Amino acid sequence: MRKPMTGRRRPRAGASGLVAVATSLGLLAFGGPAAAVTSPEPTGGSGRTGGGWSADEWPAGAGTTLKTVRSIIKADSGAAATLTGQGVGIALVDTGVAPVAGLPAGQLVNGPDLSFESQSGQLRYLDTFGHGTHMAGIMVGNDAATGTIGLAPKAKVTSVKVGTATGANDVSQMIAAIDWVVQNRNHDPANPIRVMNLSYGSSGMSASTVDPLMFAVEQAWQAGIVVVVAAGNDGSTTTALTNPAMDPFVIAVGASTTNNTIATTDDDLASYTNNSTATRKVDILAPGTSIVSLRDPGSNVDQQYPTARVGDTGFKGSGTSQAAAVTASAVALLLQQRPSLTPDQVKKLLMSGATTLTTGTAAQKGMKELNVAASVALATPTTTQTATKGTGTGSVETARGGNHLSFNGVELKGEQSIFGPFNGAAWANQAGQRTSWNGGMWMGYRMAGDTWTGAGGTGGTGQVTGYAGKCVDVMNRLNNNGTPIQLYDCNNTPAQYWVLAADGTAQALGKCMDLVNGGTANGTKVHLWDCNAGAQTQQWRVNTARQLVNVAASKCLDVTEWNSTNGTQLQVWDCGDQDNQRWVPPSTSRTWAAASWQGTPWTGTGSWSDPEWSEQYWTGHYWSGHYWSGHYWSADDWSTSSWS
Incomplete structure (x- = not known):
């Protein structure tokens, strides 16, 4: 192994x-x-x-x-x-x-x-x-x-x-x-x-x-x-x-x-x-x-x-x-x-x-x-397959084919899911009734959040396009605190790659879109700042009018004075039915919420939070950082089970 x-x-x-x-x-x-x-x-x-x-x-x-x-x-x-x-x-x-x-x-x-x-x-x-x-x-x-x-x-x-x-x-x-x-x-x-x-x-x-x-x-x-x-x-x-x-x-x-x-x-x-x-x-x-x-x-x-x-x-x-x-x-x-x-x-x-x-x-x-x-x-056939349907009551260990996850030298074996005991008969009954999932719980184990995040698009990743066909951009591609967030021609650079995260933040270059000095009044400019968990000035939601609404200010991301010139710093303003506040977020679809996995891996020790790549994140269509750190999950055999 x-x-x-x-x-x-x-x-x-x-x-x-x-x-x-x-x-x-x-x-x-x-x-x-x-x-x-x-x-x-x-x-x-x-x-x-x-x-x-x-x-x-x-x-x-x-x-x-x-x-x-x-x-x-x-x-x-x-x-x-x-x-x-x-x-x-x-x-x-x-x-x-x-x-x-x-x-x-x-x-x-x-x-x-x-x-x-x-x-x-x-x-x-x-x-x-x-x-x-x-x-x-x-x-x-x-x-x-x-x-x-x-x-x-x-x-x-x-x-x-x-x-x-x-x-x-x-x-x-x-x-x-x-x-x-x-x-x-x-x-x-x-x-x-x-x-x-x-x-x-x-x-x-x-x-x-x-x-x-x-x-x-x-x-x-x-x-x-x-x-x-x-x-x-x-x-x-x-x-x-x-x-x-x-x-x-x-x-x-x-x-x-x-x-x-x-x-x-x-x-x-x-x-x-x-x-x-x-x-x-x-x-x-x-x-x-x-x-x-x-x-x-x-x-x-x-x-x-x-x-x-x-x-x-x-x-x-x-x-x-x-x-x-x-x-x-x-x-x-x-x-x-x-x-x-x-x-x-x-x-x-x-x-x-x-x-x-x-x-x-x-x-x-x-x-x-x-x-x-x-x-x-071809004409629509009337075919119905007649093979014998399964019961699902067999062994999950047999389904693994001898390929086992290993954490700190301890393999995941037997009638176990990654979280704990797996009762094949009980699972098959619930899967057959389509009840094995309840929100983000699968067979009683917390695997994900309970529903979709955001309204109309939060959770997406990519460019945010809007007024005059231009993009939300970080000035000069700098990730210094206080760097202005501006309107600029779309160019697929890291400065225009945004993650609308499940916690409501809009992130680029490893930092968050924030209101200058925490202001909430009309005309407050928007800049880049260190992400601060729970700070409402850094939280945004996408409404059905395709507007990005700041949670603290209850105001919309706005193109100042309707100025489409490259370099115009963005601000927040009362939401209205106007084009300089309409944005196409990175994903017009939805993202299912995430959740923290509870307890420890099957070894009984350690943490689920053990990222494979230390200090890596996706910026401008590239992974940055190239190091492994901490302990490792491993598989003992790639010869018979893999992605094809």
Whole structure:
């Protein structure tokens, strides 16, 4: 078993980096609380252990763009070409999403952060790994710098973070995340969650009739959510898909290699995709090799694999993770066309419309590749899957597959969640009744806050745009106390990157937007100052008129004298129906509130608040600081359970 590292600080570990990021977002079934999960060193010199991203599986060159992927899967042909995923919600259970410029804030929602990094205010909701951001880019990206457009650009993605900077997590966190999605699938009536993307897998499984992880995804399926699962990246020498791709109901996705051509005549099964058996085969293939999506600058994989960068904003990744994200996007298009489709009908349409491949292993196995245009053109089937439904009463330890979190040398084993005892029968009963979550409590354990934060957008991250199309900006990019906050041309610099935190503060460059001298009168100017917990002069709320209202003054953030000149210092003024007080916050959607985890980890000692990265926070699309500190969470095995 890999022991926790000791010592005051060390550079970020190379781990098996892309192992989770390039193949499927979920093969990380082992993780570690707080943010300090370490991961084993690469083995065999290939940069790949088990299921994950691998530098040696990123072909040289520019990679396969999303425009090319759209053509390969024929999402740009026939009736499919008019579909955007509008009105369809996708749950992305992954490593979080970083607010890079290429992700439209209006298409993103932060669900609860259930990862160990949720206990760090500087890491909460954000993608320290780089995997979730890549997946979100495939779905809804809109990168003005490169023209990269996601495959379902008008879908609404709800990010539920479970993995840390090394991808670490426990299967109990995955189960809790799936339960939350099921119970909150209608949180946005205009964009109900109809698709769930799981680029995750564990080698451990009981029979699907009793396995708890498979039971969890079946509950989502029965609730009307199409569950798309990465098949795994353990290679063609394996004899089974990972868990929960093994479940007979879900859509198990393998990756295809497309050889940088749009034609499918040379497409084949990617060698890293888990092999199928007669018992459970991959349902469909989708492009998954060298896919160019959005880069998460400074994240774990970005630092470990700089050769995977494409320009300043792109990043290449290979794996069944990418293939799953492509397929989840295709499902959103199909559901936009026919919202009344059941998950069984969606699965049948995708498989019936898919293109039979004629090359190599794929031809030998009779595999098919996604063809959206053909699926969209088919009549609605009456198919209902007849597999035996699970009970969920099996062992959570078996579902782990022998992959255990370890904190200070103590492993998480047996019928235990990360917080305490896990009673499979009791959980299955509540999950079946959709009552395992009560506010922010899962099975009686506090994992998150009880509701959404703010009104109309607090909790968001990114630029705040407003009058004359300009941005809220910190003058000269200085983080000194008293630096004026001004109106300025939007330029994507750290001085314009704001976090509307759950405590109501608006933060940039590590400090808070504050009222000068604590004044509350009309005309009081706004500046940057050290964050002071509980200070109402630093608290802001977003109202339905798209105004930022200061809590202490009960006044609105205002452009002084309607002056749109760069450098105009902002102030507060009585709220009115006027354009110089209207702002588009970083996220027009919502964020689920956070909470402090109670008690101690399973060792009985220590603290949940053990950030993996000391003094790191996201500023201007970069992680700053590069040190590990304190004790560490670790996983003893990356070879059979990881993000694909």
